[in-house]
Amino acid sequence: MESLIHEAYAAIPKHGPVVMFLAALLSCAGAPIPTSAMMLASGALIASGDMALASVFVATLVGAMIGDQIGFFAGRYGGAPLWERLRTRPRLTAPLDRAARELDKRAEIAVIISRFPLSAIGPSVNLVAGSTGVKWSRFTLGVAVGDTVWVVIYLVGGTYFADRVKALGTTMTSLLGAIAALAIAAALGHLIWRRRRG
Amino acid sequence: MIEAETGGTGLKLAFLLCLGLGLGFGAHATWRIASGTGFAPDPMADWMTPAHVSAVFGIPPEHVAEVLGITGALPFASLRDLAAERGETSDALIARLQAELP
Numbered sequence: 001m002e003s004l005i006h007e008a009y010a011a012i013p014k015h016g017p018v019v020m021f022l023a024a025l026l027s028c029a030g031a032p033i034p035t036s037a038m039m040l041a042s043g044a045l046i047a048s049g050d051m052a053l054a055s056v057f058v059a060t061l062v063g064a065m066i067g068d069q070i071g072f073f074a075g076r077y078g079g080a081p082l083w084e085r086l087r088t089r090p091r092l093t094a095p096l097d098r099a100a101r102e103l104d105k106r107a108e109i110a111v112i113i114s115r116f117p118l119s120a121i122g123p124s125v126n127l128v129a130g131s132t133g134v135k136w137s138r139f140t141l142g143v144a145v146g147d148t149v150w151v152v153i154y155l156v157g158g159t160y161f162a163d164r165v166k167a168l169g170t171t172m173t174s175l176l177g178a179i180a181a182l183a184i185a186a187a188l189g190h191l192i193w194r195r196r197r198g
Numbered sequence: 199m200i201e202a203e204t205g206g207t208g209l210k211l212a213f214l215l216c217l218g219l220g221l222g223f224g225a226h227a228t229w230r231i232a233s234g235t236g237f238a239p240d241p242m243a244d245w246m247t248p249a250h251v252s253a254v255f256g257i258p259p260e261h262v263a264e265v266l267g268i269t270g271a272l273p274f275a276s277l278r279d280l281a282a283e284r285g286e287t288s289d290a291l292i293a294r295l296q297a298e299l300p
Contacts, residue, residue: 001226009245013276041245048253050274091206163239163254171236174227181220188213195206 002170005034009041009166016051017059024060028067028147029074030123035060036154036176037169043158044165057151064115064147065140071123072139075130083131095191100132107134111142115150120180122146242296244278244288251277257298265294 011019020042027033045051087093103110114125129139161168230236242251249272252259259272266280281291
């Protein structure tokens with residue numbers, strides 16, 4: 001993972017804010033790109049005067065929001081039939097309906113939390129939100145707030161910790177990846193446990 | 199019935215995969231924090247730019263420019279790309295910059 005982050009960092013001076021736009025777009029659409037770590041490095045390069053905060057912020061935020069919309073509409077047009085197929089399984093109907101109801105009740109909060117600190121599950125939340133029929137306006141509101149918080153925290157973090165962005169980026173990627181994977185494991189474990197209880 | 203069992207197996211596999219990934223990432227993060235590398239200052243590296251090197255390592259910009267043979271403002275380019283332009287290795291360029299460390 002460290003070498004992947006290293007190469008991602010090296011791409012920033014080569015392509016500037018454009019690479020941040022593409023990284024945010026692709027990672028929010030589901031590609032495994034260390035955009036959070038790249039934002040830390042961008043923050044460090046902003047602190048040294050190499051890049052302008054406004055251009056990096058806008059490029060990353062717009063890229064992230066477009067990537068989120070790709071995931072949402074992929075879920076709406078590609079994931080909804082799959083979701084319906086899963087619902088036809090008798091033992092999955094109730095848990096999936098409950099999950100969809102819960103997501104719909106707290107759509108904005110769920111989307112915001114899945115940008116930060118659970119950014120690793122953001123693309124999955126986009127797909128599920130699209131598949132389960134969450135209203136586009138509520139999803140977009142959550143994404144706008146969540147992505148702004150996500151981008152600001154990492155860019156500002158990079159300017160403050162400019163002397164250790166590589167170490168911090170690698171550690172944060174592992175830490176947040178662990179939190180997200182364990183959160184999904186806990187949700188799946190809960191689903192398996194409920195199915196066993198009938 | 200078979201379909202439900204397949205769904206159950208899929209769920210269990212997904213659960214085990216997520217648990218394994220979570221534990222793996224968690225162990226990696228814990229090891230980095232415990233060993234002191236988690237938040238340690240970065241060594242000079244080829245992804246850094248001349249201005250970043252100057253700001254982080256406290257080398258005056260004019261010394262960085264002199265080492266890199268640059269006149270005028272420090273360019274927004276990585277040490278790797280600057281070394282490639284000059285036909286030398288990143289390691290050689292970094293070694294010359296490190297010699298300027300205060």
